Amino acid sequence: MGTYHVTEHFISINGEARRAGELSCFLRLAGCNLCCNYCDTRWSCDPEAEAELMTEEELHSWVKQSGVRNITLTGGEPLLAPEIDVLLRRLGQDPELRIEVETNGSISLAPFLEIPGDISFTMDLKCPGSGMAEHNRMENLALLRNVDTVKFVVSDRTDLMWMREQVEKYQLAERCKVYISPVFGRIDPQEIVEYIKEYTMNDVRVQLQLHKYIWDPGKRGV
Numbered sequence: 001m002g003t004y005h006v007t008e009h010f011i012s013i014n015g016e017a018r019r020a021g022e023l024s025c026f027l028r029l030a031g032c033n034l035c036c037n038y039c040d041t042r043w044s045c046d047p048e049a050e051a052e053l054m055t056e057e058e059l060h061s062w063v064k065q066s067g068v069r070n071i072t073l074t075g076g077e078p079l080l081a082p083e084i085d086v087l088l089r090r091l092g093q094d095p096e097l098r099i100e101v102e103t104n105g106s107i108s109l110a111p112f113l114e115i116p117g118d119i120s121f122t123m124d125l126k127c128p129g130s131g132m133a134e135h136n137r138m139e140n141l142a143l144l145r146n147v148d149t150v151k152f153v154v155s156d157r158t159d160l161m162w163m164r165e166q167v168e169k170y171q172l173a174e175r176c177k178v179y180i181s182p183v184f185g186r187i188d189p190q191e192i193v194e195y196i197k198e199y200t201m202n203d204v205r206v207q208l209q210l211h212k213y214i215w216d217p218g219k220r221g222v
Helices: 058-065 083-093 137-143 157-169 189-198 210-214
Strands: 003-013 021-028 054-055 070-074 097-101 119-125 149-154 176-183
Touching: 003 210, 021 058, 054 058, 058 083, 070 083, 083 097, 083 119, 137 157, 149 157, 157 176, 157 189, 176 189
Parallel strands: 021 070, 070 097, 097 119, 119 149, 149 176
Antiparallel strands: 003 021, 003 054
16 A cells, blocks of 8 residues: 655646646645756655655545545655555545646656556656756656647747747647646746737647636645
8 A cells, every 4th residue: 555745635726737727636746856946845845854754545436525626646746655655555546536747747657658547747848947958858758648638838939939840840839738837927928929810820829827717826725
């Protein structure tokens, strides 16, 4: 049985990606191998962050008691957690649950793609403005499926240009969903819209982080 360092678990709406606006059970695990300069959950990135130790059975039980079908597994970087495959297998066994794993793109997806269940990955491909682009594991892009998502969090026009290069080079819009989000307070979302109009970028989606507009941007547990 696995034991997981859970820095917080709560029910809210998904703020972004495919299930934006839908209720979800958030399971945030401690620890991350990157340090993006705009990170808004840095407090959870330390593997020694204050956390509650919970087993996969306890986490599954909490989700079931909530009555919420969506699970958002996040961090930090959840795929770094020891025995994360055990947790994914346990949650995936439940046919009523839909699991979304938010990952930073630096961890190979290969070991996790064959785990049975309604499990999808939202991969945050790091743009140059994050300071972490050299950590992208580009071979993951060939593994993406129709149920998966690539998200670009952009800071400026340089990031937008880089994003477009990757979308075209790897034909991302043809293999998965593609979302573009602004770094909150760093770029005007209108600039993103004007850019995708300029280059007629069909099949990509501009998305704002809903939770930062509904609540205070620094508020936890939302």
